[in-house]
Amino acid sequence: MMYETFSFDFRQLGITVTQLQKDMGYRKEAPDASVDLIISEVLEECETLGSIRAEYRIFENIEFDPLSRGLKIENIFFGINEIVFNHLAGSELIAVFLSTAGEETAIRGREAANAGDPLKGFAYDVIGNEIVEGAAELMNKELDKRFVREGMNLTNRFTPGYCGWNVSDQHKLFTLMPDNFCDISLTESALMKPVKSISGFIGIGREAKRVHSVCRFCNMKDCFYRRP
Amino acid sequence: MDDLLIKLSRCVELGKTDKSSPYPPDMKGQDGADELARQALDKGITPDSILEEALIPAMAIVGNKFSNKEIYVPQMLMAAKAMNSAMKHLKPYFQSGETRRKGKFIIGTVSGDLHDIGKNLVAMMIEGGGWEVIDLGVDVSTEKFLKALEDNPGAFIGLSALLTTTMENMKKTVSAVREKYPASKILVGGAPVTMDYCQKIGADFYSPDPQGAVNYLGRMV
């Protein structure tokens, strides 16, 4: 079984003020100087963050079922549904991944909010989201490099709970991973701890394609994280 | 209305907490919500007037702008911070019973869920709407909600959840609350929650944003 573990330095993620402004909702107009000030402060404080991690594990024993629009990995059935099925079908391998920003941003965010600075608390929350996504993206790039050499391509990342794929499939996903992979645990209600964690599948194959934005497949049209 | 109250209201709306807050730039060096609330009390303006005429209306403007996507979370949080700085001067009057809030609102993220950012925003805005908020935190069991209701009879209750799986626990809490306190009013919210789901589980009100909840509560008093 092929797997790889990554530990990232915050600076490697290249998170920018502009990106965080967007995450906070600002698109057309720039936020007030005081918001930027807090974003910059939090960005700087995050430079010392540890425990930013991502890991993937590659599975060859996979089988797509066009009838149920499902996918079996090591004989475990995932009800990935129409949209995800259409993107993953044809893959020769599946990379199952996890990535996490760790607990630190949440702890610092709570401290800031309790100390009477809810805006700083929110900035930590938003940066936590960017970190976990950024870590997954860097892991994705490494995976890409590795398979390009073999003439293979990658699909987008797909996660349980999106695009009609039930979030409770997290339980099955976790059975494919060694215990405490990335120090992430799963609760009975399919919630990952630390909260700032994501999980999912990436398809790998000669015919696999990565499309520009997966947001257009999502039905949360009003989501302020929506990307064109 | 007294000029001080107009100014105070404006400071809350714009998130001008105190004299030292650098924002908004054109108000730099001027008194903020903190100082103005103190001055209003010293001038003999009643805590009730400060709450009803300055703070609550300012927070309603902010909440409505957020619902209409005219402002974003950071501006809402700055306003909440400014409001808190004014509120701290009113706390003694709440404690002595001289000034009363509209009622009590118990809020928590349901059992199995640890997300709190949305819940916290709702709590802040409801407090800004003139309610006493009892925030039970995250991963709140049904028993804890029931105990809070027992300790605070007649309180409204708000449940938050961010995943479809934890949203299921909302249903359990709603049923248990209904059974023990049939007259209680239950509000639900969070990313996966919909009006349909609210009705299905027998909750009383759903809102995609905090102001909807503030308005609903306002209609109930």
Ligand code: B12
């Ligand atoms: C950012 C984000 C994340 C972040 C973390 C979020 C956080 N808060 O910490 C990260 C990237 C880590 C993440 C991970 C995951 N996420 Co996510 N995420 C989001 C996203 C894009 C925004 C959430 C957010 O922070 N919103 C901002 C806050 C302020 O809004 P809010 O919490 O919703 O609260 C507002 C309202 O809902 C309302 N409200 C809230 N509570 C209450 C209560 C009452 C009484 C009332 C009246 C109103 C109210 O008022 C608040 C202010 O307006 C949403 C999609 C969306 N647009 O909502 C998906 C979403 C929440 N995620 C989702 C999923 C599936 C996941 C994952 C399971 C994916 C995966 N497999 O990896 C993981 C789970 C993580 C875990 N720990 O288990 C789904 C959940 C639904 C479902 N299917 O279960 C959503 C809805 C996306 C979707 N398209 O379906 N996620």
